[in-house]
Amino acid sequence: MKAKPKDVAEPGSKTVKSRAPIKRPMKKAPQRLPRAERQARVLEKAAEYFAEHGLNAQTRAIAEACGVSQRLLYSLFPSKAALIDEVYKREIVGTFKAIWFVQLKDRSVPLESRLNTFYREYYETLLTRQWLRLFLYSSLEDLQLAPAYTNAVVTHALEIIVTETAHELGCGVPADPAHLTEVGWLLHGAVSHLAIRRRIYSNDNTTPVDAVIAMQVRAFLTSVPALLPALAGSRA
Template sequence: MENGTPAEEADVKKSIGPRPRTPIRDQQRLDPSEREAIIAREAVSFFAEHGFEGQTRELAKRLRITQPLLYRYFPSKEALIERVYQEVFVGRWKPSWEKLIADRSVPLKTRLTQFYREYAEVILTYEWIRLFMFAGLKDLGLNARYLKMLRERAFERVIEEIRFEYRRPSTREVPTTVIEIEMVWGLHAAIFYLGVRQFIYSMPLEADVSSIIDAKVTTFLGGIRSVLPAKL
């Protein structure tokens, strides 16, 4: 990215920083479901900033509530972390992506490009990337659960569609190979790394995300044919 004006640079910093805090406003008459949602949202922001080592008493202070009140809604830190996982990693997954990948009325390259553009809009955020990295470092098991879901809902479908495109055996006839999965991992990881550069290394991207994804999908499809099973 070329050097911009001070105002533009300030906008970039705002875009990659933590979300503004949202303290609970009315402690006396707040609806319980609303209070729970506010706690969960603030926990997402808090753990993204401080990692999962962050203490619940500090989160309560940030919310302007007592720690015992926080535990009335989430009886343990583990329960709160699970809610964060559901909010960020499960809740932001769109089932429509699975239909998009498998829609053979649309050219495969178009489908994959659209899927990864939409997926990037969800994951290339300060909260998503940092929470995923912190969860991995803490070894909470959240990453393994998410990546299992990703393989089942996306990777296996991508491989099936690639085989169909190149007239290779279905995965029902010849099981998915380790190398095929690794190739899809390579594409996926390259897009995930765009977020690492921005929100872990604080390195702004030098091209727009859509252009980068277009290039990576094109390169991926140009090389995947060589590792597919032979035609029957």
């Protein structure tokens, strides 16, 4: 008896078509992130972890928080100290905008307006809860991160602020750099402590931040003439 050809129906039966094999989608192999991108992600997570838990954590806990193995963490950063240093560069120094120096020196804009603009942006952009906690933790650990930032960035900003204020008010600039810096800290310290009160101490004062900064700037400009030397040849 001959075999019947495929797909030939029996008399009175329905034709049965052969089904084509179902093509299943191929699973894509997970892509490996470029090294620079992986480092950036680890630094972001490490910054969050350090800000909440301090800098004393073991690398195993840090790696787990960053979603990588301890071995991979060490392949990206040779040591915990190197990781902390990179977090500092990214999260502490890296958030300061160099354009602020230029804007503070722009004498086409009234000084009070310059100071208000700078400190509003400084408060919102830089003095975040995470930034403040990282900065305070590094200080408590006696690391040189906080002094390095202050010496490299803040001191320069204070020199500009006091020099511009002296020019605006017709005063002299203190010859002693330490004295000059302390005058600048009267305003800078007030704004920094405002951020600490609101974002670390959870102070619930409802006065808008912009209004508080404006008060601090006005108080600074009012008090400075009594703190700066008179210009040579001017009347005391």
